[in-house]
Amino acid sequence: MKRLTTFRSQFDFQSIRWKDMIRWFPGHMHKGMKDLEESLLRIDGIVELHDARIPHSGRNPELYKRLVGGHKPHVLILNKSDLADPNYLNKSIEYIQIEQPNTQVIHTNLMSIDLKELTNIFGRLLQQIVESPRYTRSSTLEYNIVVCGIPNVGKSTFINKLRNLFVNKRSCEQVGANPGVTRTMSEKVKISNRPKVFVRDTPGILEPRLKSANESFRLLLTNSIPIQQRELSDIIADYCLFLLNKYDKQRLYMKYCELDRPTDDILTVLTAIAKLKHCTQVYGNKRGYDLTGAALHFIHEISKGTFGQITFDQDILDEMEKEKSNDTNLFRTNTGRIKKSI
Missing domain, CATH: 1.10.1580 (Conserved Hypothetical Protein Ylqf; Chain: A; domain 2)
Incomplete structure (x- = not known):
């Protein structure tokens, strides 16, 4: 469709006091982060869930730095991928792995996930854990996994799906359509008998201060x-x-x-x-x-x-693609100059 010249190129955030209007970091988020840090020695792997429509917005860099830090197996599930533009699914994986090269990134839709896909996700996570050093937990036969991420992204749904599949148990984690349903770090829940795997749900965690108006509004949209x-x-x-x-x-x-x-x-x-x-x-x-x-x-x-x-983060991914293209062109130009000088 032909674009109209009257369309805005920028959204006017200057005329609104968005920082005063969007303040949402409940006390349970701070406590949730603290509980996560205290449980690190008892954790073998981390599953982070995020919304596929905002692969950049809302992801808490402190969460990765303090919990994963390159030492714990880390799988990032980008949920609700059926709502994201399919042309940007691979770009979002590439974007994330530039900053976090050891993170496995998986796109899915937990509401309609099938048996084969769920088994594959669990298998990839378990393989990472088994192949990684366990240090103080090397003598322990059971595996502990923590599920974390932003609010209302499907963490409890993911745990319930695994529990239903591998131990044939009913759902045990409360789910809801609104953010903030899970408010405390849950007790261990068994999701597999062979090997014995336990998982813990956590409250949704955001950054205490959102970085920009764009990021804040995109979290509202999702x-x-x-x-x-x-x-x-x-x-x-x-x-x-x-x-x-x-x-x-x-x-x-x-x-x-x-x-x-x-x-x-x-x-x-x-x-x-x-x-x-x-x-x-x-x-x-x-x-x-x-x-x-x-x-x-x-x-x-x-x-x-x-x-x-x-x-919603299409503009950020486009900018990454543009920078990548510029770097490639610069490399080709410099390579050509070197060949000519030789």
Whole structure:
């Protein structure tokens, strides 16, 4: 689709006090990180879960540095890959392994994962653990794994799937559609008898201070942090529209909103949704469109993939690809100069 010159090239974060509007680092996160560090000597491997749509945003570098540090087997599962742009799945793996070359990265969708894929993930993790030095735990016959990552990314779902598969037990970890369901580090749960493997769930952990407005808003779009103020929903919805236009994803939102052309005006989109979904509210003695309700609906729809498969960190991965291409061209140029001088 031909891009319109009226589309914004940058989102205006300057006019909003996003740092005051997005503050979500509950006390259980700090305690969760502390408990994780204290349990390191009893852990043989770490499974980190993250959202495939944001392979960069929200990943806690302190989590990797303090828990993994290159010494513990580490598998990173990028969940909800069915909602991410398939053209960026391999790029996201490449991006992560530049910084963490020893990390195994796996894309999946835990809600529809099949027996073969789940067995493969467990096998790869177990192989890493068996082949790695166990130091003080070398005489222990059982293996302990900890599952960690950002909130609401599927950690408890992953544990329940493994438990159902390998020990034929019912789900034991509570799951929910909102972030913050798991609030404490769980007791050991057996997920395999041969070999004997135990796993512990942890509360979702974010950085105490999010690095940028882009990162914060992308965590909101993936429901990794909750929208705590309804008035923030209008701004987040506008950011949704900005990304859909930026990544050339206009067709599906035009169809959904019954628009005859793309738009950069969020009021046009929200009014269309309010009409179609009958979002109304009483203002004084009159009933009018509930644009805040329409904004929340729009955010929910983009989060569940109604407007197509989107990698929200696409711009970051594109920048990495550009830098890689520039480095390759520079190498070729320098190689050519050397050959000529010879």
